[in-house]
Amino acid sequence: MSVEITAGGKPFIHKHSAHCESGVTSALLRDKGVEISEPMIFGIGSGIFFGHLPFVKMAGVTISTFRSQPGAVFRKSAKRLGCKFITARFRNPQKGMDALRRVLQTGQIVGLTTNIYWLSYFPNRFRFQFNGHNVVVLHEIENGFRLSDPMLESPVDCPAEDLERARFAHGPLESHGFMYYPQSVVLAPDLRRACIEGMKDTCNMMLRIPLPIFGIRGMRFLAKKVIKSPDKLGFQGACRELSSIVRMQEEVGTGGAGFRYMYAAFLQEAAELFGSDDLALLSAKMTAIGDIWREFAIVSARIIKQRGQSEVTFDKAGGLMMICAGREEELFRSLRSVVGKLKA
Amino acid sequence: MxxxxxxxxxxxxxxxxxxxxxxxxxxxxxxxxxxxWDVEAVVNGLAVDEMAASLEVTRQAVLAGSKSPLCYHMELRQMTPEILAKTAGITKFRLKRHLRPEVFAKLETSVLDRYARAMAVTREELKTVPT
Incomplete structure (x- = not known):
């Protein structure tokens, strides 16, 4: 945690967060005097999810995701907390940068959606073409901007040229220089109602999407695919697919175990808010599920490292994922019935 | 945890x-x-090594004269022809022709500059690969 001064002369507290989008939303609201923690935003915005997209390939491997689509957490949580945000996209990069400078001069901090490859302050091995990383711009400095990237421990400087490239990068999920900042906030939002809405939405997304690739069904689908993968793709190909799952689970700023720990933190906070022992119990269960996901990651890494020489096999990894699917199905079903009884 | x-x-x-x-x-x-975490290092390492290996193959191909340097720089920036074409404002069809060394060698400087700007390299860098 460190304190910065924004262009408006107000102190800005930078908090280290696990996930960029929930961290940025939380920071923008904190700047307006609404103190809501990152896991709370994540839960209210229904951030937790699972999906496997067999037909979308990035760098030759299919994509699995442990979160809802980029932008959803911000959009949903703002709506549920009754906050109005001003959002803008631009066709012309120059106009986009001018608009950013104008807003910064009024003393307002701004959230941006960027491409992580062009943000040069990241370690090289984490820079890949992904157009969904969120940062907060604090103020303009000479030849650049002061950024608060929630994934880092402290604010950083970023050259203006890099930021322009990052904002207007092309490719899948193009952000078109997307920028957002609060117009009006509710100082004492109805957290209880927002939490209930968020949890209900999450349960629906995990349990009731009638497609085999999303939610719990997606997990089962992927687990079966992992077990079969060495026969279908060969050992190398199977390793590549497996490593991409683990990367999505651990590497891309999830707070550990593909957001499962962060959701457990949300459930814990919600349990205090409602004084509900049921939610506290569910939080503990979620932590246990997270531990199984971590084990899945360890097993996968062992398979990849030992190149098929060890006793751990793809069956074991797929089996662990199957266990996760079963446990999560149980959890979200009981969460659904617990939420039904909660009063806003 | x-x-x-x-x-x-x-x-x-x-x-x-x-x-x-x-x-x-x-x-x-x-x-x-x-x-x-060790586990992350393993899975990330696999992806990074693979990318480096395929980049090296491309570099050799450029030196051997079967691919244009544009191909190398595109891969270095982890771009696909679709992304680069959009960034440089050149149609994908034209870009794919420019991946052939004999076509690339005849490109005008204005076209080269567009590629150079899209990938944040200088025009001279774009024409060569590191040896």
Missing amino acids: KANEVPQDITYYEGKKRACYALNDEGKYVIVPSSG
């Missing part, structure tokens, strides 16, 4: 730390900065 179980294996994030959620002694969730 407990706070004392948060992996601090290696300084793998190049000095930076990543936030992990873990339980403290009282069973409350807190943020614990992690300096790196």
Whole structure:
């Protein structure tokens, strides 16, 4: 945690967060005097999810995701907390940068959606073409901007040229220089109602999407695919697919175990808010599920490292994922019935 | 995961730390900065090594004269022809022709500049690959 001064002369507290989008939303609201923690935003915005997209390939491997689509957490949580945000996209990069400078001069901090490859302050091995990383711009400095990237421990400087490239990068999920900042906030939002809405939405997304690739069904689908993968793709190909799952689970700023720990933190906070022992119990269960996901990651890494020489096999990894699917199905079903009884 | 179980294996994030959620002694969730986890190093290493290996193959192909340097720089920036074409404002069909060395050699400087700007390299760098 460190304190910065924004262009408006107000102190800005930078908090280290696990996930960029929930961290940025939380920071923008904190700047307006609404103190809501990152896991709370994540839960209210229904951030937790699972999906496997067999037909979308990035760098030759299919994509699995442990979160809802980029932008959803911000959009949903703002709506549920009754906050109005001003959002803008631009066709012309120059106009986009001018608009950013104008807003910064009024003393307002701004959230941006960027491409992580062009943000040069990241370690090289984490820079890949992904157009969904969120940062907060604090103020303009000479030849650049002061950024608060929630994934880092402290604010950083970023050259203006890099930021322009990052904002207007092309490719899948193009952000078109997307920028957002609060117009009006509710100082004492109805957290209880927002939490209930968020949890209900999450349960629906995990349990009731009638497609085999999303939610719990997606997990089962992927687990079966992992077990079969060495026969279908060969050992190398199977390793590549497996490593991409683990990367999505651990590497891309999830707070550990593909957001499962962060959701457990949300459930814990919600349990205090409602004084509900049921939610506290569910939080503990979620932590246990997270531990199984971590084990899945360890097993996968062992398979990849030992190149098929060890006793751990793809069956074991797929089996662990199957266990996760079963446990999560149980959890979200009981969460659904617990939420039904909660009063806003 | 407990706070004392948060992996601090290696300084793998190049000095930076990543936030992990873990339980403290009282069973409350807190943020614990992690300096790196072996497991991540393995899976990330696989992807990074693979990318480096395929980049090296392309570099050799450019030196052998079967691909144009544009191909190398595109791969270095982890771009696909679709992304680069959009960034440089050149149709994909034209771009794919420019991946052939004999076509690339005849390109006008204005076209080269557009590629150079799209990939943040100089025009001279674009014409060569590191040896």
